[in-house]
Amino acid sequence: MKRATKVEAAAELIPEGSTLLIGGFMGVGSPHRLIDALVERGVGGFTVVANDTAMPGTGIGKLVTAGLIARAVVSHIGLNPETQAKMISGEIDVDLVPQGTLVERIRAGGVGLGGVLTATGLGTPVEEGKQVVEVEGRRFLLEIPIRGDFALIAAKSADYKGNLEYSLTAHNFNPVMALAADTVIAEPHTILPVGAIPPDAVKTPGVLVDHLLEREH
Amino acid sequence: MDAKEIIARRVALEVKDGMLVNLGIGLPSMVANFLPDDVDVFFQAENGVIGLGARPPEGMEDADLTDAGGAFVTAVPGAASIDSAMSFGLIRGGHLDMTVLGGLQVDERGYLANWMVPGKMVPGMGGAMDLVAGAKRVVVAMVHTQKGKPKIVPECTLPLTALRRISLIVTEMAVIQPTEEGLVLREVGPGVTVEQVQEATSANLIVQDVVQEMKLA
Numbered sequence A: 001m002k003r004a005t006k007v008e009a010a011a012e013l014i015p016e017g018s019t020l021l022i023g024g025f026m027g028v029g030s031p032h033r034l035i036d037a038l039v040e041r042g043v044g045g046f047t048v049v050a051n052d053t054a055m056p057g058t059g060i061g062k063l064v065t066a067g068l069i070a071r072a073v074v075s076h077i078g079l080n081p082e083t084q085a086k087m088i089s090g091e092i093d094v095d096l097v098p099q100g101t102l103v104e105r106i107r108a109g110g111v112g113l114g115g116v117l118t119a120t121g122l123g124t125p126v127e128e129g130k131q132v133v134e135v136e137g138r139r140f141l142l143e144i145p146i147r148g149d150f151a152l153i154a155a156k157s158a159d160y161k162g163n164l165e166y167s168l169t170a171h172n173f174n175p176v177m178a179l180a181a182d183t184v185i186a187e188p189h190t191i192l193p194v195g196a197i198p199p200d201a202v203k204t205p206g207v208l209v210d211h212l213l214e215r216e217h
Numbered sequence B: 001m002d003a004k005e006i007i008a009r010r011v012a013l014e015v016k017d018g019m020l021v022n023l024g025i026g027l028p029s030m031v032a033n034f035l036p037d038d039v040d041v042f043f044q045a046e047n048g049v050i051g052l053g054a055r056p057p058e059g060m061e062d063a064d065l066t067d068a069g070g071a072f073v074t075a076v077p078g079a080a081s082i083d084s085a086m087s088f089g090l091i092r093g094g095h096l097d098m099t100v101l102g103g104l105q106v107d108e109r110g111y112l113a114n115w116m117v118p119g120k121m122v123p124g125m126g127g128a129m130d131l132v133a134g135a136k137r138v139v140v141a142m143v144h145t146q147k148g149k150p151k152i153v154p155e156c157t158l159p160l161t162a163l164r165r166i167s168l169i170v171t172e173m174a175v176i177q178p179t180e181e182g183l184v185l186r187e188v189g190p191g192v193t194v195e196q197v198q199e200a201t202s203a204n205l206i207v208q209d210v211v212q213e214m215k216l217a
Helices: A007-012 A032-041 A060-065 A081-089 A099-111 B003-012 B027-034 B084-092 B128-134 B194-199
Strands: A019-022 A046-049 A069-074 A093-096 A116-118 A132-135 A138-143 A148-159 A181-192 A211-213 B020-023 B042-045 B049-052 B075-081 B098-101 B105-107 B137-141 B168-170 B174-178 B183-188 B205-213
Touching: A007 A032, A007 A211, A032 A060, A032 A148, A032 A181, A046 A060, A060 A081, A081 A093, A099 A116, A099 A138, A099 B084, A099 B128, B003 B027, B003 B137, B003 B168, B020 B027, B027 B098, B027 B137, B042 B075, B042 B084, B084 B128, B098 B128, B183 B194, B194 B205
Parallel strands: A019 A046, A019 A148, A046 A069, A069 A093, A148 A181, A181 A211, B020 B042, B020 B098, B098 B137, B137 B168, B183 B205
Antiparallel strands: A116 A138, A132 A138, B042 B049, B049 B075, B168 B174, B174 B183
8 A cells, every 4th residue: 555645745755966757748648746846846957858848838848947957858849949949058958869769768777678779760860879780680779778766657547556547648658667767756647446447457557656646636 | 722732632542441550740640631431540649549530629628638749639439549668669660551741851762851950940850760760651741842942852961860761752743752763753743744843853853654643532
């Protein structure tokens, strides 16, 4: 049985300069209450690993606006002009990674693999500085694993054991990130009694979840 | 009929019954509007759904169901929601029958550049590199020229999206197939002559005896 953590207490767990894996795709499936609590607290210098930086005023976009991100490892910043401006001014160091490579690098970090071999990025600026590996006559880029100090993930529902179930396109990076951080903080929309989420519907086993955010008020 | 509609109607004829198809944002997404009734396909949105449906009625949107551009969508009966690792596994693993993407440049080798203009537009590649590297067929749907400047060029001057010869270029003026030998002009647009296509194209085009006028869905 997990104990419900208050959102302010969860934010307090995260030291300045931490590497955060944050779920979500343009804000869909992002842990919005946790993000708001981090903005409220104002401690930053974070490296954020996420699909994108959403839009100003939405999800991870709020961390950008609040100036809490020092480095962003993301696949897309096209819908957030603030991220682009801060990249150009040097305030945020942006590392652009192809989306499929990003999720597999995080997965590799989470499942104990030494890297990923992918043809994605060959012959493009993504190849620069990377090792090319030939396997059975085909060329691949060696992409190295990514891990975080914290994974901040959102789910549709949790049970008292921390088992998580996701909804529609709000899965995105969340189930993968739950494997790849030292500390996993899950923000469910609802918390249900054990058994209410059938075993077949559990996408993230509760054993991976360290802190479960209390219910929405 | 404007240029974009001609392109979308021509690309629609490339979509065959039973396919899994990924449509890019903007012009490529218009293709879905022109599919013949007897063509039954699944559309994938790489943020996590197979079986993308139409826009929901206003006020009935599900916050957890969007397309890869962040727009609210629905899911068709038989749809599946998937996480990003599965989504890009489908793309890279050869399970995606076709992707339709926009383009900035395509060259005589059939290489595509469609994700950045150095110093001007650096939105990030998102899923584009994985889609071009991994989909079984890559169809580029774009207007033939940009402010009068050819987009089908001898060699891309913009950073490439992938080291992969794309399958087909469809513009309002022409259907062009990249081959081992070079770019073969297959069809011309409604009322367009071969000479007009050549004039609007800086790449060398291989013109065979028969160049048909394109049919539209």
